Amino acid sequence: MRRPTTLDDLPIRADLRGLSPYGAPQLDVPVRLNTNENSYPVPEQVTEAIAKALAAELRDLNRYPDRDAEGLRADLAGYLGHGLTGAQVWAANGSNEIQQQLLQVFGGPGRTALGFVPTYSMHSLLSLGTGTRWVPVTRGPDFSLTVDEAVARVREHAPDVIFLCSPNNPTGTALDPAVIAAVVAEAPGMVIVDEAYGEFARAGTASALALLPGHPRLVVTRTMSKAFGFAGGRLGYLVADPAVVQAIGLVRLPYHLSSLTQAAARAVLAHREALLGTVEAIKAQRDRIVTELRAQGRTVADSDANFVLFSVDGDQRAAWQTLLDAGVLVRDVGLPGWLRVTAGTPAETDAFLTAMAELAPLKG
Numbered sequence: 001m002r003r004p005t006t007l008d009d010l011p012i013r014a015d016l017r018g019l020s021p022y023g024a025p026q027l028d029v030p031v032r033l034n035t036n037e038n039s040y041p042v043p044e045q046v047t048e049a050i051a052k053a054l055a056a057e058l059r060d061l062n063r064y065p066d067r068d069a070e071g072l073r074a075d076l077a078g079y080l081g082h083g084l085t086g087a088q089v090w091a092a093n094g095s096n097e098i099q100q101q102l103l104q105v106f107g108g109p110g111r112t113a114l115g116f117v118p119t120y121s122m123h124s125l126l127s128l129g130t131g132t133r134w135v136p137v138t139r140g141p142d143f144s145l146t147v148d149e150a151v152a153r154v155r156e157h158a159p160d161v162i163f164l165c166s167p168n169n170p171t172g173t174a175l176d177p178a179v180i181a182a183v184v185a186e187a188p189g190m191v192i193v194d195e196a197y198g199e200f201a202r203a204g205t206a207s208a209l210a211l212l213p214g215h216p217r218l219v220v221t222r223t224m225s226k227a228f229g230f231a232g233g234r235l236g237y238l239v240a241d242p243a244v245v246q247a248i249g250l251v252r253l254p255y256h257l258s259s260l261t262q263a264a265a266r267a268v269l270a271h272r273e274a275l276l277g278t279v280e281a282i283k284a285q286r287d288r289i290v291t292e293l294r295a296q297g298r299t300v301a302d303s304d305a306n307f308v309l310f311s312v313d314g315d316q317r318a319a320w321q322t323l324l325d326a327g328v329l330v331r332d333v334g335l336p337g338w339l340r341v342t343a344g345t346p347a348e349t350d351a352f353l354t355a356m357a358e359l360a361p362l363k364g
């Protein structure tokens with residue numbers, strides 16, 4: 001009997017050897033609050049509109065899709081406002097793919113990408129995959145980032161690409177626009193502001209979109225996976241100077257965005273009121289989780305996102321398992337003593353808070 005081939009038998013790149021694929025457990029439990037999805041299913045009026053839009057594409061599936069997704073990009077620009085046009089928008093299969101394309105153009109062998117950790121772990125993994133050297137800069141104990149600290153690190157490392165995540169995953173904290181502006185002013189290369197959770201920001205928290213005019217090296221990435229509840233549809237996008245969009249054309253695969261994806265995303269955008277209606281409800285649950293966990297005596301990071309990072313005062317792996325045993329799946333992001341929970345429906349919050357109250361009581 002031949003033994004099964006393992007990864008070690010394959011001529012894999014040396015820098016990928018021994019690594020495991022990214023991914024949170026997809027477990028079938030009653031309360032799934034581990035991947036920052038939108039807990040609300042797509043409303044029926046929207047599923048009907050998507051079905052109609054897809055049906056209209058089917059006869060032409062013998063043809064390649066619009067390679068430049070012109071209609072979708074114009075719709076996305078219209079959604080964002082700020083006087084943006086489709087020429088300043090580029091779309092792909094999730095903002096992960098957008099960021100990969102950006103690194104393919106602006107990173108790569110011999111180049112570096114800097115991020116302020118803890119942050120979204122795909123930024124480092126996409127850097128690895130594109131041969132870009134990852135430079136992690138550790139945030140302070142309260143996960144904040146000041147203008148002075150950010151500018152000093154940018155000056156020190158002079159990276160080709162800088163990732164700023166606001167609101168930041170996994171901490172939930174948004175960046176002061178003054179930090180973004182200062183980094184853009186100091187950066188020798190491109191600055192990518194990952195705003196995957198932008199729609200959940202609290203009043204008074206500004207988007208980096210307003211900084212775009214006059215800054216051709218600033219890119220804002222966004223997604224329909226969270227606020228729009230369209231994670232399964234896979235649609236992310238960037239907003240930048242039209243020259244950045246043209247530069248992506250050098251690396252993007254031809255016809256990377258299927259005509260079905262484009263049509264479904266446009267149908268969703270046309271019905272955005274129905275979908276974005278869930279955002280306020282989710283923000284209310286987010287704020288409730290913060291307030292109630294603090295009332296339980298826990299340390300909780302401020303959140304402008306649809307999730308909350310909280311301290312479990314001990315081994316987070318054991319706490320994660322206890323919550324799972326109670327039917328509640330949260331995320332262990334690998335930060336000792338901390339776990340992350342997604343804000344979903346009121347019933348999901350109830351289940352989570354009940355399970356938390358039963359977790360080992362805090363010391364002292």
Ligand code: PMP
Nearest residue numbers: 094095096120169196223225236
């Ligand atoms: N950026 C951040 C900060 C995220 O948390 C996520 C999803 N977990 C993404 C980007 C990727 O989202 P998508 O590829 O679904 O657009």
